[in-house]
Amino acid sequence: xxxxxxxxxxxxxxxxxxxxxxxxxxxxxxxxxxxxxxxxxxxxxxxxxxxxxxxxxxxxxxxxxxxxxxxxxxxxxxxxxxxxxxxxxxxxxxxxxxxxxxxxxxxxxxxxxxxxxxxxxxxxxxxxxxxxxxxxxxxxxxxxxxxxxxxxxxxxxxxxxxxxxxxxxxxxxxxxxxxxxxxxxxxxxxxxxxxxxxxxxxxxxxxxxxxxxxxxxxxxxxxxxxxxxxxxxxxxxxxxxxxxxxxxxxxxxxxxxxxxxxxxxxxxxxxxxxxxxxxxxxxxxxxxxxxxxxxxxxxxxxxxxxxxxxxxxxxxxxxxxxxxxxxxxxxx
Amino acid sequence: xxxxxxxxxxxxxxxxxxxxxxxxxxxxxxxxxxxxxxxxxxxxxxxxxxxxxxxxxxxxxxxxxxxxxxxxxxxxxxxxxxxxxxxxxxxxxxxxxxxxxxxxxxxxxxxxxxxxxxxxxxxxxxxxxxxxxxxxxxxxxxxxxxxxxxxxxxxxxxxxxxxxxxxxxxxxxxxxxxxxxxxxxxxxxxxxxxxxxxxxxxxxxxxxxxxxxxxxxxxxxxxxxxxxxxxxxxxxxxxxxxxxxxxxxxxxxxxxxxxxxxxxxxxxxxxxx
Numbered sequence: 307x308x309x310x311x312x313x314x315x316x317x318x319x320x321x322x323x324x325x326x327x328x329x330x331x332x333x334x335x336x337x338x339x340x341x342x343x344x345x346x347x348x349x350x351x352x353x354x355x356x357x358x359x360x361x362x363x364x365x366x367x368x369x370x371x372x373x374x375x376x377x378x379x380x381x382x383x384x385x386x387x388x389x390x391x392x393x394x395x396x397x398x399x400x401x402x403x404x405x406x407x408x409x410x411x412x413x414x415x416x417x418x419x420x421x422x423x424x425x426x427x428x429x430x431x432x433x434x435x436x437x438x439x440x441x442x443x444x445x446x447x448x449x450x451x452x453x454x455x456x457x458x459x460x461x462x463x464x465x466x467x468x469x470x471x472x473x474x475x476x477x478x479x480x481x482x483x484x485x486x487x488x489x490x491x492x493x494x495x496x497x498x499x500x501x502x503x504x505x506x507x508x509x510x511x512x513x514x515x516x517x518x519x520x521x522x523x524x525x526x527x528x529x530x531x532x533x534x535x536x537x538x539x540x541x542x543x544x545x546x547x548x549x550x551x552x553x554x555x556x557x558x559x560x561x562x563x564x565x566x567x568x569x570x571x572x573x574x575x576x577x578x579x580x581x582x583x584x585x586x587x588x589x590x591x592x593x594x595x596x597x598x599x600x601x602x603x604x605x606x607x608x609x610x611x612x613x614x615x616x617x618x619x620x621x622x623x624x625x626x627x628x629x630x631x632x633x634x635x636x637x638x
Numbered sequence: 639x640x641x642x643x644x645x646x647x648x649x650x651x652x653x654x655x656x657x658x659x660x661x662x663x664x665x666x667x668x669x670x671x672x673x674x675x676x677x678x679x680x681x682x683x684x685x686x687x688x689x690x691x692x693x694x695x696x697x698x699x700x701x702x703x704x705x706x707x708x709x710x711x712x713x714x715x716x717x718x719x720x721x722x723x724x725x726x727x728x729x730x731x732x733x734x735x736x737x738x739x740x741x742x743x744x745x746x747x748x749x750x751x752x753x754x755x756x757x758x759x760x761x762x763x764x765x766x767x768x769x770x771x772x773x774x775x776x777x778x779x780x781x782x783x784x785x786x787x788x789x790x791x792x793x794x795x796x797x798x799x800x801x802x803x804x805x806x807x808x809x810x811x812x813x814x815x816x817x818x819x820x821x822x823x824x825x826x827x828x829x830x831x832x833x834x835x836x837x838x839x840x841x842x843x844x845x846x847x848x849x850x851x852x853x854x855x856x857x858x859x860x861x862x863x864x865x866x867x868x869x870x871x872x873x874x875x876x877x878x879x880x881x882x883x884x885x886x887x888x889x890x891x892x893x894x895x896x897x898x899x900x901x902x903x904x905x906x907x908x909x910x911x
Contacts, residue, residue, distance in 0.1 A: 412744070
């Protein structure tokens with residue numbers, strides 16, 4: 307078996323004036339889990355479509371499960387599984403019938419398809435619901451059935467496009483468990499997600515996509531170190547006061563502070579220690595503030611920081627940590 | 639358990655046939671869970687036979703013969719044509735949902751999804767067709783030829799229905815929504831249905847409509863069916879398709895297949911979404 311289950315280089319795909327992929331490359335080691343993280347429109351779904359033979363790229367090379375996707379798509383299709391964003395199960399069939407159809411389409415034969423459907427219903431806790439129409443299933447049950455359907459034959463590489471978007475937390479952890487079981491069985495998994503937590507829970511490698519490019523990649527830990535620095539946030543009493551607050555913050559934490567209206571934020575690697583120091587500093591400067599606190603970055607901030615281009619730094623105290631790390635990541 | 643891959647050409651052919659069969663089966667299975675739709679398709683032909691048979695039957699005459707004997711083959715063929723609409727809606731619904739992507743990413747015959755949709759329309763529509771034949775018999779329609787020719791007449795109608803189903807599949811893959819597909823499919827059904835010899839003798843139409851009606855594949859199929867059933871076929875016509883209805887019906891149906899099967903498959907391959 308090839309060392310890399312997915313080897314894609316320089317993928318470009320344009321739809322009219324929009325560029326969905328602008329030279330993205332993706333290497334996924336066999337047996338590992340790769341999470342492609344990105345906002346809506348970052349190019350995640352297009353990337354999955356190219357890797358699963360559904361879309362021809364305008365440029366680039368791509369091999370999946372050891373075969374060239376463009377030259378031998380049917381060999382690739384025999385070795386992959388795909389779960390798209392919308393369910394692909396027939397609402398007007400029972401869960402069991404859906405699985406049997408997929409088994410028959412994989413040429414298992416009627417008897418083996420029936421037996422396999424029973425096995426899968428059991429392992430995905432759908433035995434009781436197996437003879438009900440899929441239209442009566444909850445979102446989580448549909449997702450489990452989708453997963454079961456892509457495991458009718460064991461694919462070497464499984465692609466999951468936002469598998470947990472719109473699911474409640476319990477259904478989400480069910481899907482996560484199913485993915486972990488798969489990986490334990492040796493399947494390579496490529497999943498796209500908008501949730502950092504999901505990438506963290508499941509992935510060996512995280513790839514951040516932005517505007518059709520790979521903005522950063524690395525292990526979840528490395529990525530978290532880059533983006534997950536605790537931020538200090540101060541709300542000034544009024545907008546003019548915010549700039550004075552910002553200079554106090556910069557003096558304490560040693561990095562540049564961002565000002566948005568009355569809100570001042572900055573990286574605070576020292577966490578609570580910086581908070582104590584800042585309160586002292588604000589007192590010395592006799593600056594009144596409405597609120598002071600520490601917070602972890604929201605997903606939006608994570609994306610904003612990982613995908614921000616290095617800017618000329620106005621205050622001359624060194625580049626923001628996250629941007630520097632992202633640039634380093636892009637080189638690695 | 640890993641996927642079984644075809645290695646020889648004969649195996650590949652066998653798998654292709656199996657794929658088409660399995661998808662047809664899938665669509666037939668799901669129809670069992672839509673009894674309301676199936677009942678609707680059963681009622682329509684009854685309404686047709688009664689409505690057109692008696693409303694038009696009391697005011698239209700064709701060459702002095704029995705109008706219901708004349709009309710019935712036309713109604714059979716027109717009902718066959720409505721499969722275009724249901725296939726168009728079904729295919730465009732498939733295209734807009736995730737299911738097509740899943741099938742496209744599986745190692746199955748590329749045309750199997752559309753074959754499944756068109757062939758299942760035939761299977762699901764069969765009970766309605768039988769009900770319609772029953773109604774026709776009740777209102778007095780009878781085939782006057784042997785069993786062989788009568789069966790040939792019905793087979794010709796079903797073949798024409800499949801050609802129309804592929805027209806529907808084509809409309810389904812090009813339409814942007816199920817609603818658009820439905821209204822797109824209405825147009826040919828109406829135009830072909832009425833600009834034909836289903837209800838009236840085309841000889842009485844103004845020239846431009848007459849030519850269209852005479853060369854309409856539906857007219858050839860209807861005339862061929864009338865002849866195979868030994869029914870009233872109206873005044874003789876010396877226009878080629880109506881003078882030689884059976885070869886004309888087969889030829890025009892073959893042309894429909896030759897045009898719409900490749901167009902539908904090409905549309906299916908095109909990217910959606």
